[in-house]
Amino acid sequence: MKNSTSKPTLxxxxxxxxxGHDYQVTKKVTYHxxxxxxxxxxxxxxxxxNGKLIELTPKFKEINAILERIHLSRxxxxxxxxxxxxxx
Structure with missing residues (x-):
């Protein structure tokens, strides 16, 4: 079974x-x-x-999950x- 956090191949x-990267939206947390x-x-x-793209770390995953929960309830x-x- 392949680990999802493994390094991409060469x-x-x-x-x-x-x-360059070909980014696709995978999840809409809020409107912005x-x-x-x-x-x-x-x-x-x-x-x-600030609206800039940054790497999705575990800390930002947690922040996004909380933001999504607040946004949905609101x-x-x-x-x-x-x-x-x-x-x-």
């Missing part, structure tokens, strides 16, 4: 060194914070508080509030 790393993964070398990035609360106010 070919994908060389491709990314020559042509997203997680990205390179299609070739599997490097993971996220956006920081959007659910706003949906319920708008439904109640539209009834009256």
């Amino acid at each position: 070919i994908p790393r060389m491709y990314c060194n020559l042509f 914070v997203k997680e990205y993964t390179c299609r070739h070398c599997k490097k993971e990035l996220t956006t920081n508080s 959007t659910e609360r706003l949906k319920k509030k708008s439904l109640v106010s539209s009834i009256y």
